[in-house]
Amino acid sequence: MSLCISSLTQWLKYSKKEYCELCHHKYMFLPIYHPDMPIRLPVNELTIGIVRNLGHTIRCLFHYTLVVIAWLGVVPLTACRVNRTLFKDSISSFISLPLEMLSTESILSDCLQGTIIIGLTLCAFVSMVWLREQIVHGGMPHWLNLDQVIDQEADQAERNQGDAQLANNDEGEQNPAAIAGPARVPEDENNWQPFEWDRAAEELTWERLFGLDGSLVFLEHVFWVISLNTLFIVAFAFSPYHIGYVFASWMNILSYMKLIYFERLVVTLVGYIAISFALYIMYNLCIWLKFSRAYKVLGLSYLIIKVFLLVLFEVGIFPLLCGWWLDICSLPLFGSSLSDRFQNYHSAPGTSLFLHWLAGMVYVFYFASFILLLREVMRPGVLWFLRNINDPDFNPVQEIVAFLLLLSLTCLVASLFCLTVPVTLGRKVIYLITGQQQYHELYTLACGLYICWLIMRLSILLSEYLPLGLATLWNNAVYWTKVCVKCVAAGFALFGVIAFLLGMLFELIVVVPLRVNHYGSPLFFPLQEWVLGILHCKILCALILIGPECSLKRVFERAYQEGLRNLNLKSFYSELVMPIVMALGLAISVPYVIVHSVLPVFGASLEEQVICQKQIYPSLLFLIVFGVFLYWQVNKLRNLLIHIRNERYLVGQRLVNYEYTRTERICDSS
Template sequence: MPKRLPVRDLIGGLLKSVGRGVQYWLHYTLVAVAWLGVVPLTACRIYRCLFTGSVSSLLTLPLDMLSTENLVTDCFQGCFVVACTLCAFISLVWLREQILHGGDPDWLDPDNPLHFLHPQQNAGAVPAAAAPQPAAAGGGGGGGMAGIIGGVLGNRGNQAAPANQEEEAADLNEQPAAAAENPEEEVEGAVNNGAQDDNWNPIEWDRAAEELTWEKLLGLDGSLVFLEHVFWVVSLNTLFILVFAFCPYHIGHFTIVGLKAESLLSLTQFDGLITTLIGYFLIAISLVVLHCVATLARFRRSRRILGLCYVVVKVSLLVVVEIGLFPLVCGWWLDVCSLSLFDASLKDRVSSFRLAPSTSMFIHWLVGMVYVFYFASFILLLREVLRPGVLWFLRNMNDPDFNPIQEMIHLPMLRHMRRFLASMVIFGSTVLLMLWLPVKVMQWALPGFLPYHVLLSSDAPVSELSLELLLLQVVLPALLEQGHTRTWLKNLVRGWCVAVAWLLDLRSYLLGDVPLPDQLQQPAAEEEEPAAAAEPEPQGLGEAHQAMMQPGGPVGFQPYARPLYFSIRLLLLLAFMGVTLFASSLISLILPVSLGRQMMGLWMGDIKVHELYTAACGLYTCWVTLRAATVICNWAPQGSAAIISRIKEWGSLGLKAVLIATVLIGLVPLLLGLLVELSIVMPITVPLDQTPIFYIWQDWALGVLHAKIICALTMMGPQWWLKRVIEQIYNQGLRNLNLWSVLTQLCVPLVGCLGFWLAAPYVIAKGIVPALGVSMEMQNLVWRRIYPLHLTCILFAAFITFQAHQFKRLYEHIKNDKYLVGQQLVNYNHAPPPPPQEEATDAN
């Protein structure tokens, strides 16, 4: 192998590499144009053509597909359409898996013999205490029109079995008798038959699907097979738009036109969405009617297809109600109940809704989702404190058997409607108790405290952007990443429960930690044995899921002792709970904001600040105070000597942390923010004939954001000195923090580099250039452009270094391809062979 590569070989290798790069560039450009251009553009224009409502749009669709007008806008809208169709496709596939694994509803497959072997599982909506007796020979609500309507609309168990049900199930009456002789084989065969029905497919595939990877699907493997995938995606997009958007919309539109309700619908500002939902509702009713007709005509396959279609539409509508409508109603109710808190009126909200309906609905939906999330989190915390069974009327999100999709599939619509109305009552009453009533009390007791100052504009010289960054980057992470808050809340709830239980003599009911009398424990133990003996064994995966969704009693129920006047005590418990919620909400609305106003007033004077920042400041102060009090209470039993040693230890750690934080959180972000301001922001925003004004606070806040981004990129990048030092400091922790190593290895290099980048251009612009005797205009031009030039030089030097490294790698690659025949691993540390004398001795 020559030491130096010949020029001809080097140029040939370079040309070959350039050609390969151009080939890859053309292929990936084609992939990007196909997936980011053709697919979304086609979806957008087909969608627009279908919803234009004119025949001319259909005739001019080929020309519209080739039009170059509004390409970027149509591509973005098409990406949204493609995302919606993709989500619909994935949801359908996932819902099919849920139906296969969880089993069909009873009304969907009334001929299944398992419904006759285990009739107790068919009373899904009936509680265990009120469960009806097993039905007579014929199935008891399993088949026939009454069974179908009852299963779909929620009246199962209340419908009388029709006469033709016995005739329809005549062939199945022999199966229970056979199952009595050999129940395991019968049930296994039934489960297998059900699985075959679930896996029925109208298209019989001749060959198995080839293994498909993301690289092959998108065309990143270098082949052109992805063009076929593009064609299929465009076709599926068109099909999904036609089936799931066009048809429901026009069904709802014709219905609204027939009812002459166009003017009423236009007031909602979302007439298209509401029209589509009305169309889906009418489709669901039509599917129910057609399913009943197919059942009467005994079209088994048609009946099953129509039933599955109804399940899909039913689950889709319930998902829209649970995830879309319910949080939206909660958000609007929160806004209406808090109007007095912000000195607003309902007329202002209506006007803002008319100006930006989509933004207003999204904000209210987001607020409602946050409220629902924290409400559910508080309920989970209550379940950790209270006796199992107290919150029987609320679903347990931590239950591993809880599956909301299975409930949407199996439970009837009337039960879902009752749950929705009950949830609305509970959540709405909580908002009234914890928001509307405290605001009214605050207006009466503290007339000068309200309203909250939440204007978007501020008279303060401090930028709102800086305060938002400070809040998002410093305050909220410190509050949310601490597990102490949840522990304090849990202890507070337990203390309240203990106090109220002692006052009302309900400790056995609330907490369940009181031993029951013998006369209460013995009957409970006697009742458990027949219940366990009567419990049927699971009959396969589908039946296990069906039994899971329709349990015979409350999960995790713990018996309790009922004192005298139990109902009156429960009413008093509800009254205490309401008063406690009202008082805690009143304190939460007053205390943090008052502390925050006082602390911000010491710094900013009489200038009004956004209440979000005052509340954050007050919450952080309360958290620090509570944390300090908790630490002191934990240290108090150890004695004064231990407390003094702990104070010395934490004092030294605190001094180290303050010193390091002053450099890393104060000085470094300030230098970084000034450097970004001088190099990027100032040349873009400030003209040459104007004097730039620097806000140190804003530069520091932006520097904090830039520092966090740089740290994240550093930890994701390759190994170099900054990443090694950060990992070392992180592994040491706060207790084992080495002050000298942090200062010498991290703080001094960072401050030195940033200081040099700030000072060197300043010395040149303000020291060397004026000494050369140039004009003031030239001095100003140099001063304003030297920092961008400095940044450009640094980036150019980094680019040249990177390219030189890449060229060196390419050079070695060309040389190895040209002259290196192969590589062989040779072990140079092998043991020497034994001497011949020893071998001869051994031989003798």
């Protein structure tokens, strides 16, 4: 039995499971102490244990301080200053690099720039590993296999030969093996690895990598990170920059690039383009010279640069163009002009580019999310005029060549329908409601789209429910009425009453003590408190869901699993709404009652009551937080005493068996 308990203890230690997977009972163990353990710990043992734990805490503090300095100080600072030294283009900068590493000038900004450089290096490394995984799992690309390329060229040459040559080769066709010679052994595409990327790192964990396990092995990792980062900067930034500089000088376009604020970035991109052209030429030379090993390496390098340039265009340039387009289209909306935008760009080019890129990225993201949402909601075939980019058979070039006229006409008709019909309906409806015709087209389009959606939805519902009969329609109407009543009741309680109470409590605790004068009376705006309370309610729900196990979290999870249709409104009110409303009501009313009912008994004046009313809410909150902190510290001290006693007298642990209570036994017997 002891062997089973020890095995279970070891399994729970490594699996980190706390509950049984069958009965969901929590595992509990009773400690087994030495028979000579005293009832109360002696003072000397308690002192020795506290000193030992204090020394361990100080040692951990120094170790974690060293970890933070190494990863957040040394590594980014080295990356920034090595990058700056490489791009200074002077021998003296390399000679003074060791002294510059010890300099404390602008150390904070250098650390921030180094963090950005480390992040870019890490993204490049992860992208290369991801590309390698795609090649390994998806098979080697056919154009990277020199044997297949040669076979395809030979087959194409044979197909281009005339019938006369085929007739002369009849004798050779009778014995093809003798002419073809020994057959090539195809390589295993899935096991193709031009470089050895994998290393023996079975025991490497995140704690061991960053030094959070207490060892000093992370110093070796810091050295390797600095070395690899320097290698990445030299290979992927320094070399392309100088190649692009030479290429731009040869093309006599360097003077134009110096007019741009981001000269180094543009020159580096030109260098990548020049490298891609050079790799393509060398790639074709290897095909002609039949250098298989160099062919694969050059093909892989060309593939990496091609993916990098495509990703840069998709993630960087295209969102930037979209951001510029949105800004140009919205100039009349903000009362600006192109000259103002050029002036903003000249004053802060980096900020201007980042804001335009961010606006374009948000636009692309929401547009793609909208299209994906439409495909999930609508049945297949509705969005026939919008092709699915995830379709493997999608080839836009062939479709444009084959269906150019038809595709253009269908897109034109669909665009006219999607734009003119909703706008026309929206204009008519807004004119009937308000009697005015001067409205922004955005409102008319939104109103028309909503009317079209209502018409389509009603037609779909009528086509589904009319064949079922009046009785079924009545039952469905009653059912959906109950569901709507449940939704209204739950929403009113959660986002109405609770949100208003949260907003009012936040107003009393934070806003009133900060904004109201010393002898002034606060003015409350219920609508404003309710709107802020909705935000606080959402934050509270998120904190409850990500917090520890409690009754409120279980009620939220059960309501989420039940859904709006199967929501148990009685349990929702009794277990969630009423406790929260009572707690918030007491938090608001009890301090008010104390100020206006208890203080006048002790002779407090009206001015003193006003001052106390403003200060009592944050004061009580501070007392509650301080009490929770004291309770937490008392538990920590109790756990420390238990830890000291266990280190000295603990022998083992005994599993507490699960036993039914009396009521459960009665239920089982019945």
